[in-house]
Amino acid sequence: MPVNVTTFIGVCVMLPLVVLLGVWLYEEYWFRRRPFVPTTRVMVQCDICLHHFFCEKDVRLPRCPQCGNLIRDTHA
Ligand SMILES: [Zn+2]
Helix, strand or coil: CCCCHHHHHHHHHHHHHHHHHHHHHHHHHHHHHCCCCCCCEEEEECCCCCCEEEEECCCCCCECCCCCCECCCCCC
16 A cells, blocks of 8 residues: 555654643643642741751741751741
8 A cells, every 4th residue: 555755744743743642631631630738838948048948837946957047937
């Protein structure tokens, strides 16, 4: 069966696009079905060394893991 060159090039271009579209739709479908889980941690920046880290919301004076500084206001 002879295959036209234009048809062959069209298939070679369209097939990866169709596969990518399928992967994208599949990922989008599973991303929207994933339940939202609120976190209990907040991101805090150290005043001295400017290191960012996560700590629990109910901790009053979190300690910087890099320099050991106590951070006062974590809810600003
Ligand atoms: Zn620090």
